[in-house]
Amino acid sequence: MYNWIDALADLQNQGEPCVLVTIIEELGSTPRNAGSKMVVSARQAFDTIGGGHLEYKAMQIARDMLASGRQDTHLERFSLGASLGQCCGGATVLLFEPMGQVQAQVAVFGAGHVGRALVPLLAGLPCRVRWIDSREEEFPGQIPHGVRKIVAEEPVDEIDDLPAGSYCIVMTHNHQLDLELTAAILRRNDFAYFGLIGSRTKRTKFEHRLRDRGFDAGVVQRMRCPMGIGEVKGKLPAEIAISIAGEIIATYNANFGQHTAGAEPIAKLLPVSRRSQAAHLKASN
Template sequence: MSWISTLAELQEQGLPCVLVTIIDERGSTPRNSGSKMVVTAERIYQTIGGGHLEYKAMEMARQMLASGSQSTRLERFNLGASLGQCCGGATVLLFEPMGQPQAQIAVFGAGHVGRALVPLLAGLPCKVRWIDSREAEFPEQIPSGAEKVVNDEVVDEVDNMPAGSYFIVMTHNHQLDLELSAAILKRDDFAYYGLIGSKTKRAKFEHRLRDRGFNPEVVQRMRCPMGLGEVKGKLPVEIAVSIAGEIIATYNAHFGEQKHSKSAGPIAQLLPASRRNHA
C-alpha cells in the first residue's frame, strides 16, 4: 500500500498519524530523499530505510501524537556523531501531523438544530459524539466523522469525554439541560461549553447553579446564548452556522496549545454573544 493510500485509509478511520519524509540525506548509509513513513500510535507504514534513524523518527512522531501537536517540524539527525562515529553524516526529516482533531465535541440533542449542526461540525477537523436518549430522533444517515450515541442516561456521557473537550447542550428538556450543565461545570476542565437558549434561560440557570453551590466564575464559562452574535436568524441552519463559527473561533484561539485546561479564559472574553438561541 502506498503512503497516499495509507493516509486516506487512516483518515477514513479517524486515526491521527504523522507523515515522516526524508528532506536531505548526507549520511553514509544510503537513503532516498523523499522517502516517507506513516506513524500512528500503534503501527508504522512504509519505511525511510530502517535502522536507528527510523527508530528515532518513530519515537519523535509518537511523542507528537501523544502531545496532540499540530505543528510541522524539521529535525536534523546526526546519528553517527551521537553513536561516537566520525562519518555518520546527517539526515533532515520533515514531520507532518495528519488527522489530529482540533476539537473533541459532545453534542447533546438530536433535535432540529442538532441535525443542522452536526453535519457542519463533522466536516471540520473535529471528532464528534452525537448523544440523545431517543434513537428515533437521529437521521438515518449519520455524517462521516460523527458517532451516534444512544443512552437513556444521557448525563453519564459527560464523564466519557476527555479533558479539554467541547460540550454543546441543546436537548428537548430544560431540566436535562440543567443536569448536563451541572455535570459539565463540575468537571471544569472543558475548552468550551455552550448551552442553547435565551438570556432569560441563562439567568434562570445561573440562579439554580448558584443554589447548588457553583462558583460564579465557573458558571461564567458557560456560553448561553451561544454562537456568533454577528450571525443573525432563527432558522435551525442559521443557528447551527453561528455555533459552528464560534467553535472554529475557539479552537483557532487555542491553536498550538498541547492541552486545554480549566485555566483557559472563557470564550465570552473572545466573542460577545449578543443574540438569542431559542431552545
C-alpha cells in the same frame, strides 16, 4: 509491507492522528532515497525511510509531536555519523507533517433541527463527535463519518464518560433536561468549552437555579449562553449552527492542549448577542 499510502488512508478514516515523515534531501554519500516516506501513529509505524537509527529517531520525534498536539509542519536535519550510528558522512533532511490531529472531543446533546445542522459541520473539522439524544427517531438515517450516535435513555449519564477537556454543547428539546445536563457538566468542570443554546433570560434563570444548588458563580460563568459568534445573525438552523461551529473553531485554535478547568476559552471574549437562538427554540425541536 503495508505501504504508507494505504496506512495514511486507513488512519484518517479511523480518525487516528499520525505524522507523515518524508526524506526531503540527501547530502553526501548515504544509502537512503530522497522521497521515501513512512507514517507514524501513536502505536505503529508503516513503510520505511531506510531503517536504522535515523528511522528510530524520526519515530521518536513523530510520537512526541502526537503526544504534544503539535500541528506545525517542520524540517529537521540529521548529520550522519557516530551520533546516528552511521559509518559514512553526510546528512539527511526530513519533513514531518501532522495528519488528522484531533483538536476537539465534542459532545452534542440534542438531535433537533439545530443539532442536525451543526453535527455535519463538526464532522468536517478535526473533531471527534458524540451525538447524544434519548429519541432515536430524531437522528437522520445517515450519520456523518466520524460521528458516534448515542441513543441514551438518560443523557445525563453520558457526561461521566466524556474525556477531560471535552467541548460540550447542550441543545435538547427539554429545559429541565438542559438544566440537569448543565449541572452535571459544571460539576465536572474540566471542559474546554460548554455552550448552552438559549437566550439571556434562559441564562439568568439557570444561574439562579444553579446558585440554589450551591454552584460557585465563577464556575457558572464558564457557561456560554447564549452561545455562538454574535456577528453571525439569523434564525435558520444552519445560521445558528455556523455561529456555534465558528466559536468552537476559535476556542480550539486558541486553547488546544489546555484541558483544565483553568483554561480560558476564547469564547469568553466574543460577543454574546444571540437573541435569534431564543426566537428559534420553539421551532427547532
